[in-house]
Amino acid sequence: MIRVQSVSKNYGSGSGITCALKDVTADIDDGSFTVILGASGSGKSTLLNVMSGLERVDSGKIIYDDTDLTQLSDKELTLFRRRVVGLVFQQYYLIASMSVQDNVRMGAELATGSDYKAIIKAIGLEDKLNKFPSELSGGEQQRVAIARALAKKPTVLFADEPTGALDEETGRQILDYIDRLHKESNLSVVMVTHNANIADMADKVIYMNSGRVEKVELRASKKSAYEIDW
Amino acid sequence: MACCAVMVCNLFVNYLIDVSAVKDSIDTAQLTALYNAQVATARVVCAVSGGCLVITTAITLLFYIGSYVDKRAKDMGILKAMGYTDMQIASRFAIFGLSVLLGCAIGYALSYAIMPSLYAAQSKELIPIDINFNAITLLMPLLPPIAFSALSVAWAYRKLKRPLIDLIKGKRVVKVKNKASKRESKSFLMRLSLNALSGNKALIFFMAFSSFCFSSMTQMSISMLDVGKMFSIMIMVIGLVLALMTLIMSLSSVVKNHAPTIAIMNACGWRYSDCKRAILGAYRPIAWIGFAIGSAYQYMLLKLVMDIAFNDVAGMPAYNFDLAALGISIAAFIVVYEIIIQLYAIKLRRMTLKAVVGDNL
16 A cells, blocks of 8 residues: 655745645555546646655655655665556657667566566567667557566556547557556556546546645446546 | 867967077087977977867867757757748857857967967077967967858758757657667667667767877876976876866766666666666776777877987987886776766766656656
8 A cells, every 4th residue: 555644745946936745645555546637737747756756755754565765765765666666657758769679678677587578469569579669659659668667567557647648549548458457467556647537447536736635536436448538 | 178279289380380480590510409309399299289189179079069059959940940941040050169269269369378488498408489470370269160160050050951840859860770689688788788889979989089088198198208398298188188078078978868768767766876887887898999099099109200200319219118108097097987987977866757857757
């Protein structure tokens, strides 16, 4: 379980200070599919960044089982991300000068016994092993990014607007793939989006507004990626 | 760099011209021998430090022009999208020549400030040599700014020929080479190292060139201590300035080019020490190759110049490879290179995903 306790995060200083998170408290259950929903500037991406150990909080705690992320050194935080966290971004952030298999191996070599070729096959890109990101479509690049994240066998997958740069059809494919991974391997998924329809796929929806958690909703019935509206 | 190059060149070119003018006033055999030695030494310094400095400055400034224009590619794209013509945008980069002009002018003025000391030192045992203004030397502060302005405009114009959308989005040209299958057996970090090297061949050249300058100029300086302390110190200072500037520019470029890779690697869980080993460490063998070439080059150049310049000076011993100079140069290089690499390793630690991609995260 991930517990976010009274977390605050500011950017800038003096009169130019921006309060991105204000006393945020939330829980993420193991094996759950959580969606963080909010408009642009609501603090949802900042919440994902601090939960995944990409950024540090100004105050409050982020606790993974017994580990308080706020107490870890930079090196320990890196090792924590290596062991626990998988990251997927809207802009993919693949290494442009390296092939599909090299990008996936970047993740695979951080975990022991990770079969990167099997993962590439699972995402349906086995025929594009030696292609470069610039030779792939947006959907294919996002699948490579997901493969890279999964290759290091994370326990939580953090996805920041993973369908934000994709068309509806490709977006649904990506969501379906993430949903299947979540169900088949009991992977915890934390997804940030501004698309309220995607929230219909989640167990839990955290609504963010102006750096605060507005409300938390538990969903009993979930829809698939092909059942939600777009 | 332009300041340094023009200062040294004008100092010795002016001296050579002035010393040549007093040739007819030398009447005794002893003075003639001394005179020949003085002219030969000035030629050596002109050829070695002046020539080397001019070439290095030109290459480094070209490198700087490329980096300067590349940094502004996005702004250039926006201006082009607004309707400005390629030439209207590119012509603005002519202003680059102004900074070169400023450097050259300062260097030119400085050379005249130092000139009395040089002339006095050189005239101790010879007849006095007057400092004259030689109009031809005006080319030194005037030609480089014009050349660099033209090059900046040409470089920017060439850059503007890239697809507009790539300019605006700041996309870099990534050369796609299907070598992945050959490298499959190598680890990710090893492939990243190879990728860093093959991705920018100009950087390989500059890294090698930096250690080449360090090795050749420091060894030359130590070997020339007997010829003249002033020349020796000058060559040492020039060599160190050139080597350090080139090394710092190259490493800055390496780190900048790989910033997104380093950031995403760290976000995934790779340690910064892994990134340093793969990316900065890849250039270490290159630096040592440059060092070795520099050692050989300085020996061959000094031997050649000494043979030619002091051919008619009696009693000059044959020039041999200076092992002590090599040893000192190696020790100094290890210390300087590793300190700079460590400083850049600290810089790598600031490359978080947030710092690199900013508000896109």
